[in-house]
Structures are given as structure tokens and as C-alpha cells.
Amino acid sequence: MFEKSTWIRLPRNVVVGHGVIDRVVDVVDDLHLQGRPLFVTSPTPKDVAADPIAADFEAAGIDPAVVTVETASFEAVENVIETAEAAEASYLIGIGGGKAIDIAKMASHHLEMGFLSVPTAASHDGVISNRGSVPDGNTRHSVAAKPPLAVVADTEVLSQAPWELTTAGCADIISNYTAVMDWRLAKRLKDVEYSEYAAALSEMTAEILVDNADLIRPGLEESAWVVSKALMSSGVAMSIADSSRPASGAEHLFSHQLDRLAPDAALHGHQVGVGSIMTAYLHGGEDGIWRDIRDALSSIDAPTTAAELGINDETVLEALTTCHEIRDRYTILGDGMNERAAIEVATKTGVID
Ligand SMILES: NC(=O)C1=CN([C@@H]2O[C@H](COP(=O)(O)OP(=O)(O)OC[C@H]3O[C@@H](n4cnc5c(N)ncnc54)[C@H](O)[C@@H]3O)[C@@H](O)[C@H]2O)C=CC1
Ligand SMILES: O=C(CO)COP(=O)(O)O
Ligand SMILES: [Zn+2]
Known part of the structure; x- marks a missing residue:
């Protein structure tokens, strides 16, 4: 008897190309996401991408909360979870390198919320994956999470990142x-x-x-x-x-x-x-x-x-x-x-x- 089954989770929208950072609000709209987003970012990606995206949200009448992370750790994931709860956020947007995206991915998984992935560097293949990676004691590898609802990868932003x-x-x-x-x-x-x-x-x-x-x-x-x-x-x-x-x-x-x-x-x-x-x-x-x-x-x-x-x-x-x-x-x-x-x-x- 055949008893195999599989469940493949993939993002619903993948938007790649020149200037697409301006489309994050449209992507959120396309996904019918409601309420307040929490941006999970790190210092340089905040200036490069999170601040301009925040301005677009404000222009659309949405007030995003922002949390800045420095390292990939369970402490950082917990901090993001607490910030999301305090800000009454209803979805997360990870904006930055692999660490910021992984933290957003793991926090959203815990919160049972959707998240978007907005890479500011083409530095790793966790941008779209269903895995999150933070060090855990003596182990250091990814664990199961959910993939982003959408990925928005702006090639202009990515090409301006350090080579x-x-x-x-x-x-x-x-x-x-x-x-x-x-x-x-x-x-x-x-x-x-x-x-x-x-x-x-x-x-x-x-x-x-x-x-x-x-x-x-x-x-x-x-x-x-x-x-x-x-x-x-x-x-x-x-x-x-x-x-x-x-x-x-x-x-x-x-x-x-x-x-x-x-x-x-x-x-x-x-x-x-x-x-x-x-x-x-x-x-x-x-x-x-x-x-x-x-x-x-x-x-x-x-x-x-x-x-x-x-x-x-x-x-x-x-x-x-x-x-x-x-x-x-x-x-x-x-x-x-x-x-x-x-x-x-x-x-x-x-x-x-
Ligand atoms: N979840 C998964 O499936 C995968 C996860 N990873 C994880 O991703 C991490 C590696 O990601 P990386 O991006 O290499 O490291 P990272 O996230 O630490 O980024 C490296 C540095 O580049 C900065 N940066 C990012 N965009 C920039 C920009 N546009 N301009 C200037 N600076 C910028 C970041 O703020 C950071 O300081 C590791 O923790 C790795 O384990 C890697 C592959 C797959
Ligand atoms: O880095 C990864 C794939 O490129 C994720 O792999 P790990 O499960 O080894 O963390
Ligand atoms: Zn890798």
C-alpha cells in the first residue's frame, strides 16, 4: 500500500529586481496582511532599507515598529518576540543579512505569525528557506521553521552591499x-x-x-x-x-x-x-x-x-x-x-x- 505524503511550504510571492524595495507595501497588501508590522533589522540594513520601507508604510497610514538586532542568539529571538507582543504586531519583516532574517523567521515561527524576508545582501541561501539558524549550546545549525510569506529582493540594494x-x-x-x-x-x-x-x-x-x-x-x-x-x-x-x-x-x-x-x-x-x-x-x-x-x-x-x-x-x-x-x-x-x-x-x- 502507498502511504507516503509530503507537505512543501513555499513563499507565496517572490519579487526580485531593480527598485522592488518600493513594492513591500504592495506585497503586504497582496497578501492581505492586516495590522502593524514589526521590522527586524540590524544597524546598516536599517539605514539602507528599513528606514525607506518604514517611510512607505507611514505614507500608507501604517505605523511599523522596529527592532534592531546585533547577533544571532536565542536572546535576540526572545527580545524580538517580546517586542512584537508589546507592539501588538501582527506580522514580521526581516530586513538585512542572514542573521536578521533568521531571527525574524524564528520569532515569527514561535509567534505563529507570518513574516516577509527582505534581504539587503545576497550573502546566504536562508533568504527564502524554511530553516532558521542560531547557535544553541554546543550545536550550530539550522532548525525547522516556516518559509517567508514573501521575499522582496531589490537587486539595486543587493549590488550596493559590500562585495x-x-x-x-x-x-x-x-x-x-x-x-x-x-x-x-x-x-x-x-x-x-x-x-x-x-x-x-x-x-x-x-x-x-x-x-x-x-x-x-x-x-x-x-x-x-x-x-x-x-x-x-x-x-x-x-x-x-x-x-x-x-x-x-x-x-x-x-x-x-x-x-x-x-x-x-x-x-x-x-x-x-x-x-x-x-x-x-x-x-x-x-x-x-x-x-x-x-x-x-x-x-x-x-x-x-x-x-x-x-x-x-x-x-x-x-x-x-x-x-x-x-x-x-x-x-x-x-x-x-x-x-x-x-x-x-x-x-x-x-x-x-
Ligand atoms: N536559515 C538558513 O537556511 C540559512 C541561514 N544562514 C545563516 O545566515 C547567517 C549568515 O548570513 P550573512 O548575511 O553572511 O551574515 P550577517 O547577517 O551577519 O551579515 C553580515 C554583515 O553584513 C551586514 N549587511 C547586510 N546587508 C548590508 C548592506 N546592504 N550594506 C552593508 N552591510 C550589510 C549585516 O548587518 C552584518 O553586519 C549565518 O548565521 C548562517 O548560519 C545561512 C544560510 C542558510
Ligand atoms: O546554511 C545553510 C544552507 O546553506 C543551512 O544549513 P544548516 O542546516 O547546516 O545550518
Ligand atoms: Zn549555508
């Missing part, structure tokens, strides 16, 4: 290659839940991005267009899978561990990119695709070494040998690398000297 935020978004997408390798390995060895559609979408997204790498240049609005479409597509793969598996394998474990060992040293996307070079080597050896991944990262100005991440070699080795512990997710790291093996992969790939 390294865009290269981080590209690297987060390029890392899908190894995430999918890990997922297939886990399917073969551990019979984990697997979706061929989500895996194919995730891989195809990375391929399209790499094929268009020559369009990805600083200050070029077309780059923001190419990268944001890839980020959406990767996020949709996560929603189809109802897991971050299509976009997060051992390279993400490595990055999450770096977040603990060297907080704020480098951007999420840059860390997963460097991790992906090494885990591609572990999957395919000398003749595998690790050089293609390294060259793709390098062609879009993303870091390919520990030094370029601003992280010392010892920390890279510690992260490599311990990161399998932070999550119950089977990957090419298996039950962990020993130090000699970690030194070998990191030196052979040029990540450390």
Missing part, C-alpha cells in the same frame, strides 16, 4: 556540490530520507551560477540578479526536501564549528566554500572536483585558503577533526577525521601551508 557579502552568497551556492555528494553518500550508507528533485535542483543551481561566473562582478546589478535567483532556487530545494541537506553537508559542519572556535572571523558563505574544497577532495581524491570548486570560488573573489579567511591553520584543523560531532548528519567525515588525515587534506588542497 564580499555577494561572494559569500556565491560560495554558499557552490558548496551545494559537496552537500549533495554527502547527501547521496548518506542515502547509500544510512538510507536517510532523500529527494532526487531537491538534489537535482540544488546541483543545477550551483552549475548555473558557475556557468555565469563571468557575470558576477562588483557593483554590477546583473550579478545581484544572477546570485539572488540562485539563492532562491537553493532555498526552494531545502523547502522541497524539508531539510537543509541539499545545501548543507560536511562543508557546513566545518563552517558551523569555525563559528564556535573563531566567532565572526569570516562570513558563513566563505567558510563553507573553503570547507567544500576540502570535502570535495575527501570525496574524489586528487582527481575529483576539488580544483573546479577552488577555481570557481577564486573566479568570483571568494577565499580559498585559511589565510584568506583570516583563520589560523590550527583552528582549521581543530574544526576539521571535531565538526562531525556537532550534528547528527552523516557525511564524508564519517565518525571523524584524525589529525594526520586533516593535515593531509588541508595541505593537499592548499587550504593551509
Whole structure:
């Protein structure tokens, strides 16, 4: 008897392009959202996007509440929940980088309210995903939440963000290659839940991005267009899978561990990119695709070494040998690398000297 079922949650509106930041009020109207919004933002994105959007709401007779967050933590999520309750907000709008959007996503999930995602940087594929990520004790990875009701990604705003935020978004997408390798390995060895559609979408997204790498240049609005479409597509793969598996394998474990060992040293996307070079080597050896991944990262100005991440070699080795512990997710790291093996992969790939 056939007993399978699936429930895929996706945003209802995805608005991407030049000047669309002016359409947030229209999107809210299209969704029939009533009452007062709470904007969840951080200092620079507030100036760049939240303040102009607030002016549009005020012109439409709506008075938004605003909360500014600095770090991704459960304390920040609780603060947003309390602010939303005190302000009698009826929906949330996350405006900023990955951390502001994740906090809005997690707070809205707790409050059982809808939220909108307004990225100000094309820096990560959580813009549209059904996952929220904040550190929790010794763990550091995303947890199930709900996707935004709508995403409004203004390519003009995204192209004016610091260039390294865009290269981080590209690297987060390029890392899908190894995430999918890990997922297939886990399917073969551990019979984990697997979706061929989500895996194919995730891989195809990375391929399209790499094929268009020559369009990805600083200050070029077309780059923001190419990268944001890839980020959406990767996020949709996560929603189809109802897991971050299509976009997060051992390279993400490595990055999450770096977040603990060297907080704020480098951007999420840059860390997963460097991790992906090494885990591609572990999957395919000398003749595998690790050089293609390294060259793709390098062609879009993303870091390919520990030094370029601003992280010392010892920390890279510690992260490599311990990161399998932070999550119950089977990957090419298996039950962990020993130090000699970690030194070998990191030196052979040029990540450390
Ligand atoms: N929920 C999910 O599925 C996913 C979540 N993530 C999470 O997202 C976070 C990484 O996101 P990031 O955006 O890299 O970090 P972030 O949110 O810390 O942003 C980096 C910095 O850029 C600033 N910024 C953003 N837009 C700007 C602009 N237009 N101009 C100037 N500065 C601007 C931010 O205020 C922040 O200081 C991590 O916590 C990661 O775990 C990453 C991928 C997927
Ligand atoms: O960063 C992500 C995908 O790019 C989310 O993955 P995690 O579940 O590992 O946090
Ligand atoms: Zn990621």
C-alpha cells in the first residue's frame, strides 16, 4: 500500500529586481496582511532599507515598529518576540543579512505569525528557506521553521552591499556540490530520507551560477540578479526536501564549528566554500572536483585558503577533526577525521601551508 505524503511550504510571492524595495507595501497588501508590522533589522540594513520601507508604510497610514538586532542568539529571538507582543504586531519583516532574517523567521515561527524576508545582501541561501539558524549550546545549525510569506529582493540594494557579502552568497551556492555528494553518500550508507528533485535542483543551481561566473562582478546589478535567483532556487530545494541537506553537508559542519572556535572571523558563505574544497577532495581524491570548486570560488573573489579567511591553520584543523560531532548528519567525515588525515587534506588542497 502507498502511504507516503509530503507537505512543501513555499513563499507565496517572490519579487526580485531593480527598485522592488518600493513594492513591500504592495506585497503586504497582496497578501492581505492586516495590522502593524514589526521590522527586524540590524544597524546598516536599517539605514539602507528599513528606514525607506518604514517611510512607505507611514505614507500608507501604517505605523511599523522596529527592532534592531546585533547577533544571532536565542536572546535576540526572545527580545524580538517580546517586542512584537508589546507592539501588538501582527506580522514580521526581516530586513538585512542572514542573521536578521533568521531571527525574524524564528520569532515569527514561535509567534505563529507570518513574516516577509527582505534581504539587503545576497550573502546566504536562508533568504527564502524554511530553516532558521542560531547557535544553541554546543550545536550550530539550522532548525525547522516556516518559509517567508514573501521575499522582496531589490537587486539595486543587493549590488550596493559590500562585495564580499555577494561572494559569500556565491560560495554558499557552490558548496551545494559537496552537500549533495554527502547527501547521496548518506542515502547509500544510512538510507536517510532523500529527494532526487531537491538534489537535482540544488546541483543545477550551483552549475548555473558557475556557468555565469563571468557575470558576477562588483557593483554590477546583473550579478545581484544572477546570485539572488540562485539563492532562491537553493532555498526552494531545502523547502522541497524539508531539510537543509541539499545545501548543507560536511562543508557546513566545518563552517558551523569555525563559528564556535573563531566567532565572526569570516562570513558563513566563505567558510563553507573553503570547507567544500576540502570535502570535495575527501570525496574524489586528487582527481575529483576539488580544483573546479577552488577555481570557481577564486573566479568570483571568494577565499580559498585559511589565510584568506583570516583563520589560523590550527583552528582549521581543530574544526576539521571535531565538526562531525556537532550534528547528527552523516557525511564524508564519517565518525571523524584524525589529525594526520586533516593535515593531509588541508595541505593537499592548499587550504593551509
Ligand atoms: N536559515 C538558513 O537556511 C540559512 C541561514 N544562514 C545563516 O545566515 C547567517 C549568515 O548570513 P550573512 O548575511 O553572511 O551574515 P550577517 O547577517 O551577519 O551579515 C553580515 C554583515 O553584513 C551586514 N549587511 C547586510 N546587508 C548590508 C548592506 N546592504 N550594506 C552593508 N552591510 C550589510 C549585516 O548587518 C552584518 O553586519 C549565518 O548565521 C548562517 O548560519 C545561512 C544560510 C542558510
Ligand atoms: O546554511 C545553510 C544552507 O546553506 C543551512 O544549513 P544548516 O542546516 O547546516 O545550518
Ligand atoms: Zn549555508
